[in-house]
Amino acid sequence: MPHATPIHPDSYADFLTRDELARIQLHRLQNIVALSYAKVELFRRRMQATGVKPEDIRSLADVARLPFTEKSDLRDTYPYGLFACPMQDVVRLHASSGTTGKPIVVGYTREDMKVWTSVMVRTLSAAGFHKGDIVQNCFGYGLFTGGLGAHYGAEALGATVIPISGGNTERQLMVMQDFGVTCICSTPSYFLHLIETIEASSRGFKDLKLRAGVFGAEPWTEGMRQRIEERSGIKAYDIYGLSEIIGPGVATECSCQCGLHVFEDHFLMEIVDPKTGRLMPDGEEGELVLTTLSKQAIPMIRYRTHDITSIIPEPCVCGRTLRRIRRISHRSDDMMIIRGVNVFPSQIEAALLKVEQTLPHYQILLTRKEGLDQIEVQVEVTEEMFRDRVSALEQLEKKLTHAIEHVVGLRIEVRLVEPKTIERSQGKAKRVVDQRKEGSAS
Amino acid sequence: MKLKQLSVFLENKPGRLMHPCKVLADAGIDILTLCMADTEKFGILRLIVQDWRGAQKVLETAGCVVNVTDVLALEIPDRPGGLMGILTILEPSQLNIEYMYAFTLKFGKNAVMIVRFDDPDRAIKVLHDNGVRVLKAVTFYECA
Numbered sequence: 001m002p003h004a005t006p007i008h009p010d011s012y013a014d015f016l017t018r019d020e021l022a023r024i025q026l027h028r029l030q031n032i033v034a035l036s037y038a039k040v041e042l043f044r045r046r047m048q049a050t051g052v053k054p055e056d057i058r059s060l061a062d063v064a065r066l067p068f069t070e071k072s073d074l075r076d077t078y079p080y081g082l083f084a085c086p087m088q089d090v091v092r093l094h095a096s097s098g099t100t101g102k103p104i105v106v107g108y109t110r111e112d113m114k115v116w117t118s119v120m121v122r123t124l125s126a127a128g129f130h131k132g133d134i135v136q137n138c139f140g141y142g143l144f145t146g147g148l149g150a151h152y153g154a155e156a157l158g159a160t161v162i163p164i165s166g167g168n169t170e171r172q173l174m175v176m177q178d179f180g181v182t183c184i185c186s187t188p189s190y191f192l193h194l195i196e197t198i199e200a201s202s203r204g205f206k207d208l209k210l211r212a213g214v215f216g217a218e219p220w221t222e223g224m225r226q227r228i229e230e231r232s233g234i235k236a237y238d239i240y241g242l243s244e245i246i247g248p249g250v251a252t253e254c255s256c257q258c259g260l261h262v263f264e265d266h267f268l269m270e271i272v273d274p275k276t277g278r279l280m281p282d283g284e285e286g287e288l289v290l291t292t293l294s295k296q297a298i299p300m301i302r303y304r305t306h307d308i309t310s311i312i313p314e315p316c317v318c319g320r321t322l323r324r325i326r327r328i329s330h331r332s333d334d335m336m337i338i339r340g341v342n343v344f345p346s347q348i349e350a351a352l353l354k355v356e357q358t359l360p361h362y363q364i365l366l367t368r369k370e371g372l373d374q375i376e377v378q379v380e381v382t383e384e385m386f387r388d389r390v391s392a393l394e395q396l397e398k399k400l401t402h403a404i405e406h407v408v409g410l411r412i413e414v415r416l417v418e419p420k421t422i423e424r425s426q427g428k429a430k431r432v433v434d435q436r437k438e439g440s441a442s
Numbered sequence: 443m444k445l446k447q448l449s450v451f452l453e454n455k456p457g458r459l460m461h462p463c464k465v466l467a468d469a470g471i472d473i474l475t476l477c478m479a480d481t482e483k484f485g486i487l488r489l490i491v492q493d494w495r496g497a498q499k500v501l502e503t504a505g506c507v508v509n510v511t512d513v514l515a516l517e518i519p520d521r522p523g524g525l526m527g528i529l530t531i532l533e534p535s536q537l538n539i540e541y542m543y544a545f546t547l548k549f550g551k552n553a554v555m556i557v558r559f560d561d562p563d564r565a566i567k568v569l570h571d572n573g574v575r576v577l578k579a580v581t582f583y584e585c586a
Contacts, residue, residue: 381451386507388449388558389540390479390486416484418453420505
């Protein structure tokens, strides 16, 4: 095990034999299916419709007999419909943006919090964080799972956590230097912004003790990693997670930086054909489907992440027996992840409709700058919207931006464009134009 | 007294101005004067033409968004302080000038400014009462 420092005891689970792991997985799978069947009505009804009983799950392969869970199931049962425990056992709620302005709510029991903290300890350990490190946590604190997830993990690891959250770049840089920060947690886009600010200042990186960072909550590329590492001199690790499963802490890179180890003792993974739902052989690309093996408050059975990846069948040289997935390359649905926030075109449509009453022709333009996704909403100007005064048009742009921000929770640039400039295909406008070709996959 | 001004929405991109200008050229419509308002992202082309109805029609047919606005053409002495005199007259009236631009030709010895007021009708009255000449559309087109 090529580790410079002794690993945290929680990380021993990264190195189980595959047999030991499979035994734990099956035991936990059987328990979670029984729990869901007993407590979650939607799941029970679906099981009854297929005729599969919890006791039919005799091997790990039997997971394929269980029904899928979709993000829409969380929306349809808002807020607590998929909870499997009484509310008095839920010690934490988090939420992420949904498609209709209502968020998706997830809960954690005390035991779930321990699991979440533990997988984050293992995540940060794999990235070389250890006791004695000073960790600047730039993930957003609040309903978003990123901030508190990384916080609890870093604290349990024995590191010193600075819960600075995102924003206020000047203060971030002051803290980074004055507090002797050694490790950072951030979205790659925000860290890139920090790098640019540091480069523009007279200070530079030589005065900083920063050594490593974990980056996630939005898609980024291998090219982006190279840029971050070359410009800042730190090691940059990709982490993966989603609120519906637990938050950050589902999968992480190790020192080898070649694929993300999935914490398989807590999350059972499958790769399926996004169209048919059929299991794909190891190594082939498909949609990642995850089953939570230990979560009590809101167990997720065969959750369709819509993230496209593939399993790396070969064992990793780091010695971890946990299988790896390749960096997420794209998604199978129309969800976009912008600066850590899930954005659906339908949300943007709803916001535009609210401002103008009738839906203008619009288009969502996705581009990639420096390896990061950028989004712009273009709206065709109509006779009704057009005013002779610049201030009136700027006001309109502001109103549209604000309406989108209200629904999506993110500031997205709105650009007014001339009529008939947005391409229509068969009378219907193409809503999302994806120009992120350059270096899209790693 | 009021002139009809056409406003056309343009994106702030190279070549965008060509489109409405070509449409008017093809229709044989003469632009008497114009001005561009621009921001970082978009612009508004403001035009004075004699046949504004015809111009509006061809522009809209060509896919432009067009807005018709009332503006006034003021005759202003072409000497230092000429514009200042007009503004001094307007000041107590609390009329707001939203924007103004110059006409390219002179009217006799005087210059002509195109002015967009928030309340054109009241502006006409105030200017009249103070002896400022607001050109009638027909007079304006003749001098052009």
